[in-house]
């Protein structure tokens with residue numbers, strides 16, 4: 001199966017011009033581009049091969065006509081802009097903005113109920129890693145996130161992104177061997193949750209300081225279904241090298 005790369009632009013770039021330029025540089029098969037909400041509509045117009053993603057979604061999905069949730073964006077609004085994928089539970093939202101496992105679960109449900117393919121981010125902090133709690137944290141995050149999902153039967157293929165918090169944006173990635181072991185662990189957990197009974201086949205990505213130099217070291221493993229790329233997806237030289245690798 002081909003590998004998927006998700007380009008998470010976070011709160012970048014500053015201008016629409018730069019966003020369009022980045023989108024054009026990244027427009028390849030098996031790439032999902034997740035721009036800030038404000039650029040989604042214009043980025044959609046220039047993409048021919050890459051798919052469109054969003055970085056977040058609100059959990060309420062009011063009927064047409066909207067809802068009283070100032071500043072939030074619904075899954076249906078994203079869908080109407082031709083967004084296909086949505087990142088849910090990114091560690092910056094969990095740890096800098098206080099998003100709980102329960103909030104992540106509600107967002108995941110809103111996304112799947114609306115037919116958006118979720119990219120669920122899970123990962124341990126450095127403190128949790130050092131305390132030997134990595135597996136327990138991942139299990140808790142995954143279990144809670146999936147708890148509401150069992151009633152949905154949309155035939156979606158969700159993604160989980162294993163993103164150790166300490167590896168994101170630090171230039172200090174998890175080693176490929178250890179990322180592989182953790183991704184195998186996550187896949188085992190998913191089997192135990194019997195999520196495939198509900199029509200899901202979950203793919204698992206690695207994220208955390210991936211760039212053109214190290215991408216291959218992760219995606220060479222058959223168990224690693226791709227990567228979530230932040231910083232490197234904002235540099236056109238890096239993008240050129242990265243897209244040659246998938």
Ligand code: PEP
Pocket residue numbers: 008010090163167168169170171207208209210228229230231232
């Ligand atoms: C991310 O945005 O989730 C991420 C992994 O960022 P970076 O590649 O910059 O570490």
